[in-house]
Amino acid sequence: MSELSSPASERTGLRVAFDGGVYPAEEIARxxxxxxxxxxxxxGFEWAPRPGSALPWRRFVHVTEVTAVHGASQPAEEPDTPLMMPAHREHGWAHLHQLSQQPSAAGDPLLVAARASAVVRRGTRMVKVLSARQLAGYVRGWLPHGFCYREHDVAHLRTPSATTVLRTDGEVGRDGxxxxxxxxxxxADPGDYDVPVGEAHRGLTALASRDRLGPPVLGTGFVPSNGQLIPEFITRDFADLPMPANASLIAYPAQGVEVVLYTYQAEQRGWLRMVGPQWRHLLAAVPGLSPDQEYVPTGDAPRSTQLVGVHGDTEYEAVADLPGGFRVLAMTRAARYPVDAVARRLRFARWRGAPCLVLREEAGWLRLRLRFPDPDAVVATGAQCHDRGVYETWAPGAEVTDDQVMDARYAM
Structure with missing residues (x-):
């Protein structure tokens, strides 16, 4: 049997108890x-034979579906807190899922308590599922923004069909x-994220289907899904976040394997191709990207935000290099000092009564993104939806008020 082709479970002895049986298993996402x-x-298992393996049936399951794990190694880092629900004599997970799909149940104490258990901490791995077009955008310089998820909550969704529930682009079923x-x-910081619930985000739930991309926002803090209970997050104010060092662009082909395509090189401001010839065909559908290009610089792509840090008495551009911490962004290794304080810098403004982020400025016009989208703001500004919850428009600079640069400081 080939060690490369056989499941890791056949080599390590890892087994899990699931749905009344005990099965060989392979660990995903720690x-x-x-x-x-x-x-x-x-x-519930699918036929997916692998060369040299005597176990042709497989299924992906979340840790919350597993009742016991045998032979697991000690985790190398502190795991994320799982989604939890208060003990209840009559109601279980099925009832919680039912509540999560009902906008009218957004204030239910059971649902609120369960949603509050899913938290982002410094170093939490976050995920945003992309179309081929969106992948091309990130390679060319887009920054993390909008709806996203903790990897811990979506690690069992490993195939193109399974991840459609997480898509935010409106191209599902059309990109083939x-x-x-x-x-x-x-x-980098829990304060960079928000949960799309409550009065501040009620406008998201009121947007008509013609004015949005992706699935509707329920206002419960969970993804719309018939079978999944997945807490969703947004970047605070729908802002871009500075790209951390070693971020990854990943592919999940139908085989269910994870293929790292690129990793982000912060000092060089670009993406280094990691994928070998075996999987390079996965890039064929990405518009404007050559699978043979080893390094793709983001170049002078406009950035609406940056991380700034203080070392000594001087302010520098900084980078999050987690789990290690924050440091000065510098080409030479000797100059990559740890910073004493760090903040995310962004620019706010108001136009036609709508609170906005300023993304960039061109010839006296400002590119704006709505911080709290609602039907009235969309109509007043003429903003267009570019991603689930993300609405942008152009405004004459002379008409914009309350234009100011702000620093969102991180606790060190």
């Missing part, structure tokens, strides 16, 4: 999910792709 295998057909893409990065 135990957030498992790929479980069977020699025989089992309800047999591969899913994703951006993965580590959260």
């Amino acid at each position: 135990g957030a999910a498992y790929e479980v295998f069977s020699a025989d057909e089992v309800t 792709s047999d591969v899913a893409y994703a951006l993965r990065w580590r959260a």
Whole structure:
């Protein structure tokens, strides 16, 4: 049997108890999910034979579906807190899922308590599922923004069909792709993220289907889904976040494997290709990108935000290099000093009564993004939806008020 082609479970002895049976398994995302295998057909498993393996049936399961794990190694880092619900004599997870899909239940105490258990901490791995077009945008300089998820909550969604529930682009079913893409990065600060619930985000739930991309926003803090209970997050104010060092662009082909396509090189401001010849065809559907290009610089792509840090008495551009911390962004290794204080710098403004972010400025016009989209603001500004919850427009600079640069400081 080939060690490269056989499941890791057949080499390490990892087994999990799931749905009344015990199966060989392979760990995913440090135990957030498992790929479980069977020699025989089992309800819910799919036929996915691998060369040299005697276990042709497999299924991806989240850790919350597993009742016991045998033979797991000690985790190398502190795991993210799982989604939890208060103990209840009558109601279980099925009831919680039912509540999560009802906008009218957004204030239910059981739902509120469960949603509050899913938190982002410094270093949490975040994920945004992308179309091929969006992947091209990130390679060329886009920054993390909009709806996103903790990797811990979505690690079991490993195939193009499974990840459609997380898409935000409105191209599902039209791009005909047999591969899913994703951006993965580590959260620099919990304050960079928000949960789309409550009065501040009520406008998202009121937007008509003609004015939005992707699935509707329920206002419960969970993804609209018939079968999944997934907490969703947004970047605060729908702002761009500075790209951390070693962020990854990933592909998930139909085989269910994870293929790292590129990693972000902060000092060089570009993406280094990591994928070998075996998987390079996964880039064929990405517009304007050559699979043979080893390094793709983001160049002078306009950035609406940056991380700034203080070392000594001097302010520098900084970079999040987690889990290590924050440091000066410098080409030479000797100058990459750890910073004493750090903040995310961004620019706010108001136009036609709508609070906005300023993304960039061109010839006296400002590119704006709505911080709290609602039907009235969309109509007043003529903003167009570019991604689920992300609305942008152009405004004459002379008409914009309350234009100011702000620093969102991080706790050190």
